[in-house]
Amino acid sequence: MTTDVSVLDKWIAAHPYLKEAADFEKIMSSVLDSSMLPDIEAPDWDAYTSELSAGVPLLRNDQLNERVFEQASRFFSLLVSGLANMNCNEVLRSGCAELYEKIQHNPGIALNLVKEAAAGREDGTGIPVSVSSGTIRFLGWRAIERANRSWRSSLENRLLDSDWNRAYCPFCGNPPSMAQLIHTSNGRQKFLSCGCCRTRWKYLRMSCAFCENHDQNRLDILEPENNEDLRLDICRQCNSYIKTYTNEGEEDIMLADWSSLHLDVIASESGLHRRAHSLYEL
Numbered sequence: 256m257t258t259d260v261s262v263l264d265k266w267i268a269a270h271p272y273l274k275e276a277a278d279f280e281k282i283m284s285s286v287l288d289s290s291m292l293p294d295i296e297a298p299d300w301d302a303y304t305s306e307l308s309a310g311v312p313l314l315r316n317d318q319l320n321e322r323v324f325e326q327a328s329r330f331f332s333l334l335v336s337g338l339a340n341m342n343c344n345e346v347l348r349s350g351c352a353e354l355y356e357k358i359q360h361n362p363g364i365a366l367n368l369v370k371e372a373a374a375g376r377e378d379g380t381g382i383p384v385s386v387s388s389g390t391i392r393f394l395g396w397r398a399i400e401r402a403n404r405s406w407r408s409s410l411e412n413r414l415l416d417s418d419w420n421r422a423y424c425p426f427c428g429n430p431p432s433m434a435q436l437i438h439t440s441n442g443r444q445k446f447l448s449c450g451c452c453r454t455r456w457k458y459l460r461m462s463c464a465f466c467e468n469h470d471q472n473r474l475d476i477l478e479p480e481n482n483e484d485l486r487l488d489i490c491r492q493c494n495s496y497i498k499t500y501t502n503e504g505e506e507d508i509m510l511a512d513w514s515s516l517h518l519d520v521i522a523s524e525s526g527l528h529r530r531a532h533s534l535y536e537l
C-alpha cells in the first residue's frame with residue numbers, strides 16, 4: 256500500500272476500532288514496500304483480447320499465471336519472513352517463523368501456498384503449519400497483489416477500451432469487494448474494485464454488482480452518518496449491498512475494505528447480506 260501515512264492516521268483517529276487492522280496493514284506494507292525484487296514486465300494486454308471478449312479472467316491463462324505466481328511466491332516468502340521478525344500478534348509471529356523455516360528448506364512450498372490461495376482451496380498442500388488457512392489465503396493474495404502492482408495501471412487502461420462490464424474481476428475472477436464513482440468524459444462512471452488483486456474495472460452504473468438487477472425501483476442508497484465519501488449501494492432484489500467510494504484520490508485506503516468494515520456492521524444490522532468478496536472475516 257502506498258497510502259500517505261497522514262491520511263491513514265486521520266482515518267484511524269476517526270475510526271479507532273480499526274486500529275488493529277490498520278497496524279497489521281502497516282506492517283505488511285512496510286515489508287512489501289521494502290522489497291528490492293525487480294518488477295516483472297507487463298504483458299501485451301492486446302494479446303488477451305479474445306479472453307476479455309469471452310469473459311475469461313486473465314489469470315486463467317497458464318503462461319500468465321505461472322509468471323504471476325512465481326513472482327508472488329517471492330513476495331509471499333518475504334511477507335512470512337517479515338512477519339516472523341515483526342512485533343505483531345504472537346500466534347501469527349511464531350506461526351510465520353515456523354512456516355518460514357519450512358520454506359527455507361523447500362522454496363516450492365511458497366509457490367504451492369500461493370496457488371492454493373488463488374484457487375480458494377484450503378490446506379491442499381498437506382504441509383502442517385500453525386498459520387490458519389484464512390491467514391495463508393490473505394497473505395497469498397497480498398503477495399499476488401504486490402506482484403501485479405507494477406502493471407495494474409496499464410491493465411486498467413486497457414480495460415477502459417474493453418466491454419468487460421461484468422460483475423467479477425477481469426484479472427483474477429473474484430467478485431468485487433467495493434465500488435467507486437469516478438468522473439470521466441461521459442460523466443460519473445461506476446467502477447468495481449477487486450479486494451484480492453485490487454484491479455478496478457468499469458461497470459454499469461445503475462445495476463447491482465451481484466445479481467445485475469437494473470430495476471431502479473429495486474435499487475437504493477444508504478449514506479451512513481459521519482462517513483463522508485462512502486455510501487452503501489443497496490439492491491432490494493438480492494438484498495445485498497456494496498460499499499461505494501464516491502470520491503477520488505485516496506483509493507489505497509478507501510477501497511481497502513478493512514478501512515470500512517464498520518459499514519459492513521451497519522449493513523448487517525440493517526438486515527442486508529454481504530455478497531462482496533472479502534479477505535477479512537468479520
Ligand SMILES: [Zn+2]
Pocket residue numbers: 424425426427428429449450451452453454
Ligand atoms: Zn482481482
Ligand SMILES: [Zn+2]
Pocket residue numbers: 463464465466467468490491492493494495
Ligand atoms: Zn442484486
